[in-house]
Amino acid sequence: PFGLSHTVTSGIVSAKGRVIGAGPYDNFIQTDASINPGNSGGPLYNMKGEVVGINTAIIPYGQGIGFAIPIDTAKPLIPQLVSKGEVTRGYLGVGIQPLTPELAKSLKLEESKGALVSDVTPASPAAKAGIQAGDVIVSFDKKAVEDARALSALVAETPVGQEAAVTIFRNGQKQVLPVVVGKFPSEKSEEESSTLPSQGKWGLQLQDLTPQMAGRLGMKAGQGVMVAGIQNGTPAARAGIHQGDVILEMNRQPVHSVEEARQLVAKAGEKDPLLLLVKRDRGNFFIALTL
Template structure:
């Protein structure tokens, strides 16, 4: 009898556990979006975009009258020339397909820049089947965004733009677009990751999703469960499955007024060259965490220099927003209105401080800076490389101007320096914050280094870029 009571008690306990577990499962199921209702409501706001580009024929190169010819040249020119001329003189019309979505009732449409770039004609097909001519009002290649305007007698349905900053990984999303010309295709998935950098440009900040995105989806909207646009389908991994990327809608919201008013985007400019803060570099600066943007160089006369920012500073916050990945800073600065005063939190020599910079206009084509200069000599290779004062011959060898400075002439294979990727011809600007300009100064600094020390160098590579590198001495 006691055994029976014990068994019944176990069954009751299991039943209670199962009963308690059911509500959490039901609650999770209840959060699943109603994709049927969302599709019915949102499809009328999504458009198909067809672009036409007129390709002019290439003219066949004619042989110069002074060129020596063989007896057969005229025959081949007459026989084959007629055939090629007939084909080359016919203009071609190249067509491409993409997607877009209506953001205002008066007919403004957002899409990707690459969808309409170079188009001579833009045709927009609405959900009701009508095809209207579209006018490109503005575009920006670096953000890969474009604004189109259509004119209709009646107001058109428009979407509500959401807040992509509030989007969470694992959240349900839905895409509508025109993949492979299959209009009004609806796919769904989740947010796989945020802040993806895929190498498409300087302002990469993509939302990764497994909602199916294919060629033709470009420019189409990515919705959250509330039916608000949180992203713009932009890119895919060619050989991947379930890997698509969307531009955050907040990036578009920051520039759409500029596109509407001026047709182009004016980006903010701070004037710093930054790099990733590795754990080794963070340790060398006595910073506990490796979060922030390390300033490798400050442009003369820039807002950053005027604000007091220096090489070696670590930017921790921009307008109160923490810099987790260094790639976040260029996007924040670019989206800042001109002449706005911004608060920047920096870390310098073990202390945090705040500076105020006035954002200027970014020049799209940066002017090249003069290379460093120097004299003659040679130093030991304790760090894994050989250093010389920059002579006239070394300057000519590595493509620098003459003057004072130190240049790395050789890098020992397998050394700590070799591991950092420093190539010969690199200019040595700093060692642990000190700037040696002669071999004597360099040797004194190196003599103080001990085995196991983390040494921080500021170098200027042969391509002109300035970087910090850190190495642990053997």
Template structure:
């Protein structure tokens, strides 16, 4: 027999059960790192670098000199050179400021090459104020990295190196550096993008961040939320705000040992000129994806030539790594041990094939051949390449010599003028540039505001004039 009390209890229990049965939706709020704790822990691993270069006296000019601006070249490019302007007939000392971080307790410090390049003296200032003379152990201009060694009896605090391959866009990051000479400055932000190509060299693969980076931050560490170095702050866009670039730390890991032991870097060499694969080009080859690197030409007597690679082959995989962007290829080749035989998965004649190639050593002057197969005119907005017999055959073009447009930049004057991938360039302002060198020379004469007249040959054989206004 149910009493009023029992009924009430039953109702309460039923209500409780019903409440518990309803899933409670909660919104997870991102928790920012404890930047205070990180800054205290990581500051001792970051150093300030001051370099001095002795400038030889110049002969006094015999013509009137223009008056320099009040502050002269107070900041030079990114890393902030501070000049002590002196009369031309007197020697002077040029100073530069930068940042570095300690990667071993024995005193090895990683920084940018452009911070120490050409310096006659390198001074390293620790976080506790001590200043020690540094020795340049090795440098790599292509990656813009340098290794410095300081002698100190006590073991030094070390910055732990992270894994930049696992970095995700949107992650918190923190930079510590020496911007404008303001030592031990801490800034924070997020990873804005990965894999940025900014035209600084054949191995561009920058991390973009909105953590404030300024002249003097060069060579400083970019830390993740766990306090591990995932990048080396290197560049900013001139006039840009909130846009900085860092070298992924994994690229530095690959060469630190060589810098320490040899003072220079030895890289792998394949011997191809390639270009990014566009959707239109991929379709013309019968490939249903634009992932890969299109070989534009093969250098004679190179590993690629000996392996039988040829123009028109599309490299889909290199040593087990898929090629999603064309600019990945030179980076993969560069870090391959010399004489190692690697497998390439290529697309040729409508099917995939596996090719074995033995990597050689990259000699001076060969980096561009390994990493570039096109010429880009930023002012016009097109990318061109020299036509080969193999490429002409695959594209169904009767011509076997000349220049073909492989890419048109979205929103450019070229796109507005109607230029399309696959067009052949017959003339530029009346000149017939049948090689990239001649094309470069013709474009170099143009300046902002000019109008370039191009005679194009369409894939159907029709000739067509376009006028392109130079907007950059």
């Protein structure tokens, strides 16, 4: 952090299983060890020197509140990253919510365990399997579903194309439905990803912000474009742009779509810097890309 290499800070684990609104797979270790800009991706390790987490986020307006991805969550993803350069997550196609004691009672359930289905995406794996809004999922692939967050994690780690048994309660009756897990729709193949022209020159791979993506970021759809990938050794990589950043402007012109980004890049001079306004986490900043 701040250009100081080989920095070690100390602290304690303040809590486990933290939900911070980062997405459907929230499950963070909270620590009071100092985490600063530049620490992201660094290890969180115990007194034995064993890596127990990957430093990921902080609350900028607080002190001593940092978060790390548990190593047990990260390790299963490493083979995918090594072999394919990306993570493919399983997809069910349901909107879910926590099952409160009041809801459980109204649904004629004895306990408030499981995930309540509030919505089913048309033509999704869940829809094809016959899952309906109002169903309560209590088991997935023979693993108990304690709550909504547990279901998200179980589905995400299931290989695409695998059939899983989903145990539900509907109208107080237990049913088991077979479902074939799909691929999470926001994960595009390399051929489907929208890229800027001359990707080898700038190294930016972009995609339009969907309403779901924008909602998670506290933004409106069409308010910028998402950085879906960075090519190593390019101006974007050297400038420090990260995957997941949102580009709001190019050369002081608002960007609403990948197509607009293409047009703005085409207008830029071959030898002129490309000035970007970038949103990352809770702040905006400018970056100039130069060849």
